[in-house]
Amino acid sequence: MADRVRGESLLAGAEGPVVQFENVGMRYGLGPEVLSDVSFEIAPHSFQFLTGPSGAGKTTLLRLILLSVRPTRGLVSVFGEEVSGIASDTLTSLRRRMGVVFQDFRLLDHLTTYENVALPLRVQGRAESSYRAEVVELLRWVGLGERMHVLPPLLSGGEKQRAAIARALIARPELLLADEPTGNVDPGLGRRLLRLFIELNRLGTSVLIATHDFALMDLVDARRLVLGEGRLRVETP
């Protein structure tokens, strides 16, 4: 299933961007515009950072890509699908092609680390025995091999972060979105996690990392989408 989706995206990717924003404006209720006239594209297999001061709208932009909010104006297309009035079946299939690491991890506290990481495969209706080896291997690889039976409230901040990242990677998404993925880990682990994202990108996944850690961004020559006062500026290395 994932292979088929990836195959399609490679073909589609040769033609169109993974994410495309055209003059997108976004406000919550009657409040001021959080984003104004934001236009950019995320190309297939690309790697970029999204940065800007706190409250600049990074999380809102990620939520727009994740289709959890709709733009107030402008056009948002994800995997070539324009998202206004999208059917819920299509929404699900688009989300299955994305992996996301939330700033607050969003691990389910009543499930073990193993179950949390396996969640994207489980919701596809796959049998537990069919993905056990994959999940265990990824958990061991992110250093959670000894912690897979632990419930998230007992994990440290760094362990939660790695579990959240493993959950985002397990279904080998075509697009990875990460909101401050290195915010809770020491710089050494932060660099190792960054290398993980870079390798994932080499294997074909488009990566967008929201961060305001300049030291981290300086480690990679990547495009930077800079948000400030609701507007977006693209800096290319």
Add this chain to the structure above:
Amino acid sequence: MGDTAPLSRKTARTDATRSGARPGPGDAAAAEPPLPPTLRRNAPLVPTDSAASRSLAAVIAILTFLAALCAGAAEMVASSADQWQGAVAQEVTIQVRPSPGRAIDADVARAEALAKATPGIATTRVFSKAEAERLLEPWLGSGLDLSDLPVPRLVTLTLAPGPSPDLKPLRASLAEALPGVASLDDHALWLRRLSTMANTFVGVGVGIVALVLIATGLAVAFATRGAMAGNREVVEVLHFVGADDDFIARAFQRRFFGLGLRGGIVGSVAALAAFAAAGVVARAWRTGPAGEELDALFGAFHVGWRGYASVLLIGVIASVVTGLVSRLTVRRFLA
């Protein structure tokens, strides 16, 4: 985890796993320690065993218990009424009234002869004067001299088994041979009243069962909405990792069906136990002096297999209602 090789290996490995190949002996994972035996791998996605779940299971158990009692009682009334009707319908009575200037014994003998000549009458029994007077004792007291009273005499006729015979010719010949003296009572009025009463009981029982099931459904709908609101985070994460609405609805349905099943089983078993206990108590009473009369008046306390089956069926229906209602509620909540 410092180098980049493991992710590539992981990718190659997962490809192999997906295509059905077994990991080879040289595979790195083979050297890894085995999975902890206590690792929980497939826990329900919706958290269970909260205080709210236990309350809901208790509410479902209580409602199932009440519905099952109702259904069992209705079934008992229906079957008792059936038995009673059967017994009463097997008998008709000829009443012969004393009349001045007539020999009542001759009239009774004449009536009995007419009855015996009628096809479909199996046996006849004449109540003697003493027997007829004894029937009045409960109302008038014993030790009275009733010889001056014009006490009517009865002849009971037992009908042959099979379809009830046509009693019109007998009625006509009695009216002709003993005009104004003998009358035939086939208990039609009683039977009609009895069956109306039994049907009313059964109807009320079915109505109460339906109401209780509706109440169960509403309680489950409220509880589901509460659970959805309490698990908003879970629902959101499930959506983000690619679960569709149907998957989420099924997860909630499974959890609530489990609760419904638990409540339904507890309620049904409690109802079965209540009927069994009531049966024991009724048997104990029946051994007393008034037992025979109670039995005759109300019928034996007996919940047949249909009663027990309906009790169990209500437990199953309560669980199914719980599952379905929670699924519908979740679908509507997500829409």
